[in-house]
Amino acid sequence: MNHKALTAIAFSLALAACGKNEAPVQNASTESAPTTSSDPMASNPFAQPSDLYMQAPAFDKIRDEHFAPAFDAGMKEQLAEMDAIAANAEAPTFDNTIAAMERSGRLLDRTNKVFSHLSSANTNDALDKIQNDYAPRFAAHFDAIVLNDALFARVRSLYEQRDQLGLTPEQAQVLTQYYRNFARNGALLDEAGKNVLRKLNEEQAGIVTKFGENSLKDTNDSAVLVDSVDQLSGLSAETIEAAAEAAKQAGQEGKWRVALINTSMQPAMQSASHRELRERLYKASIERGAKGNEYDNRALILRLVALRAERAKLLGYPEHATYILEEQMAQTPAAARKILTDMAKPAVNAARADAAKLQKLIDAEAAANGTASFKLAPWDWSYYAEKLRMQEFDLDEAQTRPYFELESVLQNGVFFAANKLYGLSFKERKDLPVYHPDVRVFEVFEQSGSPLGLFYADFFARPAKRGGAWMNNLVDQTRLLGTQPVIANDLNIVKPAAGKPALLSYDEVSTLFHEFGHALHGFFADSEYPLLSGTNTPRDFVEFPSQFNENWALVPEVLKNYAKHHETGEVIPDSLIAKIKKAGTFNQGFGTVEYLASSLLDLEWHELTAANLPTDVLAFERAALEKNGVAMEEIMPRYRSTYFAHVFPGGYSSGYYSYLWCEVLDADAFDGFTSAGGLTRENGDKFRKMVLSRGSMEDVKQMYINWRGAEPRVSGLMARRGFNN
Numbered sequence: 001m002n003h004k005a006l007t008a009i010a011f012s013l014a015l016a017a018c019g020k021n022e023a024p025v026q027n028a029s030t031e032s033a034p035t036t037s038s039d040p041m042a043s044n045p046f047a048q049p050s051d052l053y054m055q056a057p058a059f060d061k062i063r064d065e066h067f068a069p070a071f072d073a074g075m076k077e078q079l080a081e082m083d084a085i086a087a088n089a090e091a092p093t094f095d096n097t098i099a100a101m102e103r104s105g106r107l108l109d110r111t112n113k114v115f116s117h118l119s120s121a122n123t124n125d126a127l128d129k130i131q132n133d134y135a136p137r138f139a140a141h142f143d144a145i146v147l148n149d150a151l152f153a154r155v156r157s158l159y160e161q162r163d164q165l166g167l168t169p170e171q172a173q174v175l176t177q178y179y180r181n182f183a184r185n186g187a188l189l190d191e192a193g194k195n196v197l198r199k200l201n202e203e204q205a206g207i208v209t210k211f212g213e214n215s216l217k218d219t220n221d222s223a224v225l226v227d228s229v230d231q232l233s234g235l236s237a238e239t240i241e242a243a244a245e246a247a248k249q250a251g252q253e254g255k256w257r258v259a260l261i262n263t264s265m266q267p268a269m270q271s272a273s274h275r276e277l278r279e280r281l282y283k284a285s286i287e288r289g290a291k292g293n294e295y296d297n298r299a300l301i302l303r304l305v306a307l308r309a310e311r312a313k314l315l316g317y318p319e320h321a322t323y324i325l326e327e328q329m330a331q332t333p334a335a336a337r338k339i340l341t342d343m344a345k346p347a348v349n350a351a352r353a354d355a356a357k358l359q360k361l362i363d364a365e366a367a368a369n370g371t372a373s374f375k376l377a378p379w380d381w382s383y384y385a386e387k388l389r390m391q392e393f394d395l396d397e398a399q400t401r402p403y404f405e406l407e408s409v410l411q412n413g414v415f416f417a418a419n420k421l422y423g424l425s426f427k428e429r430k431d432l433p434v435y436h437p438d439v440r441v442f443e444v445f446e447q448s449g450s451p452l453g454l455f456y457a458d459f460f461a462r463p464a465k466r467g468g469a470w471m472n473n474l475v476d477q478t479r480l481l482g483t484q485p486v487i488a489n490d491l492n493i494v495k496p497a498a499g500k501p502a503l504l505s506y507d508e509v510s511t512l513f514h515e516f517g518h519a520l521h522g523f524f525a526d527s528e529y530p531l532l533s534g535t536n537t538p539r540d541f542v543e544f545p546s547q548f549n550e551n552w553a554l555v556p557e558v559l560k561n562y563a564k565h566h567e568t569g570e571v572i573p574d575s576l577i578a579k580i581k582k583a584g585t586f587n588q589g590f591g592t593v594e595y596l597a598s599s600l601l602d603l604e605w606h607e608l609t610a611a612n613l614p615t616d617v618l619a620f621e622r623a624a625l626e627k628n629g630v631a632m633e634e635i636m637p638r639y640r641s642t643y644f645a646h647v648f649p650g651g652y653s654s655g656y657y658s659y660l661w662c663e664v665l666d667a668d669a670f671d672g673f674t675s676a677g678g679l680t681r682e683n684g685d686k687f688r689k690m691v692l693s694r695g696s697m698e699d700v701k702q703m704y705i706n707w708r709g710a711e712p713r714v715s716g717l718m719a720r721r722g723f724n725n
Helices: 005-015 063-087 094-103 106-123 123-146 150-161 169-187 191-221 237-249 275-286 298-314 320-325 333-369 378-393 397-403 404-424 506-523 539-554 555-562 574-585 588-606 617-625 658-675 681-692 700-708 716-721
Strands: 225-226 257-259 427-428 438-443 451-460 468-474 486-493
Touching: 063 094, 063 106, 063 123, 094 169, 094 451, 106 378, 106 468, 123 169, 123 191, 150 169, 169 191, 191 298, 225 275, 237 257, 237 681, 257 438, 275 378, 298 320, 298 588, 298 617, 320 333, 320 588, 333 378, 333 658, 397 506, 397 574, 397 588, 397 658, 404 427, 404 506, 404 539, 404 555, 404 681, 427 681, 451 506, 451 658, 468 506, 486 506, 506 539, 539 555, 539 574, 555 716, 588 658, 658 700, 658 716, 681 700
Parallel strands: 451 486
Antiparallel strands: 225 257, 427 438, 438 451, 468 486
């Protein structure tokens, strides 16, 4: 999602997902601008900071062909800046070395931020090619900085005398982080070691880019084509219309194309009564990246894991997981693993109990219909779980969707809660250019009326967009550079047919609140230096503010403000709210097991050393799940290895556990809010001042303790998931 200053330069291109053969809808004008100079940067919109409000990207002027020249010029410019810092005849000071590095690379940074966003949100063949071409070049560029001996000598000199420099706490933190970034990325190696590291980094950059491209293309190509509408029985009219439109767009008019999302379980499996369709969806989903076709990721995984293990060893670590976790709250793989394994047994027990209930339901249904029963299969779980939910709680998704209309959830829910807690207000702006007609822009204001930032909302799915949901900074907050935050949230809600409302599931409502929690973390950043700003925190802390923000979706004052029937305007009845809350722990065994399975897989892959690498990806996966006690025939990991974009192309290697780690913080924090009066400005302002504004300006665990007044307790999470009994 976000990366720290130096590492962002090297790997943000490689870590961004990519891939669909679709021309950008509004990446730029379709006509080439006249060129009056042989200089490729003469009319390039990245050549100077955007002159739009708050330096918002000039999406109406940006074309695909602008990126490569801007990257080339940006790398050249930054290397010249770094060389000048290294060659400075004056003794190193914080300002002429550390602050100077923080000021460097502006052209590269603004180009990269836009490219990284578009290559995830609205990609095409041209952007894919740039991504593939530049991933190894960026790796080499990064190495040219961190392996510059003269530059590191200045950083090291300052670090060794840091206690005598009279630095502010934030400056001391920036200096320490720069030293660690250099040291952890090879600055202490001899020249032979540096040469080996350069080769490893270059190859890794190419692999992670290819993995992401394969994943998106295979997901798009694996959509399930249906010949008869009868096979779509149980799906909503909106879903069926969307499937018909998707088939039409793919040149398959008269059929229905059910698209896949990035996770193993597919939403349509929850309501599809046609068992064969559920099975087709499931198998299409879990076979991605392992079909033996051009998008097969298995060889890439094996090579990438080997490269990461070799790189960690070269840098003095036993394996990749130890290298990564040294910088996180968990600090060690053992600490990360403990939170997962402590929850594994109660989660599996709960899931097995639920499986028995589902099997009983299947048997009873077969007996009532006079048909043969069958054994619960993975593609049956969500369908029969929904039936069980209706049976036990008299609640199904069809009851709640009419109350969760997208615009109301956004304006009267997400924005309303932000106003109550932090005094924010939002005004939509139609005058700023966007990269796709679905994108909306809002200006964000403090209660005083002063502008805080810009918010880009891109909520609907499309083939050119990677799966999932995320937040990106298009412009960072930093007092050093005088910039305010420009932030984008991306979701993948199925776009309704023209004239129809976008009605959300409760999971999608939660996701909207979640991603805006990331946005708030970015908007409230109050740092002098880019390196420490906003969401530039350890991976196992960065999800905390976003997961915490989900809690407000069910707080009655917020819920009743946004949950109004899209046709009648009726406020969601108390009886339905009670059902939603009562069902809150329903199916948590399944959800926890599928998450634990992926998290433990991540650690298993990245605790490998060069001496014990497997040769069969799927066999290793099966053995890892069995070893950790989370292998269940009926439950597949939330992400299988072959499409696990978080940890192979993404920035969460050895860090997927972070979501559960942060949920411990989130549950404990919400208990703290509740005991202090809940949804109040006093609580919100304190949280903003002591947590959301701080970025990485101090140790994040201590930051949490300072705000909460105690260490986080796991009891809140266990109760939330219903695992106390």
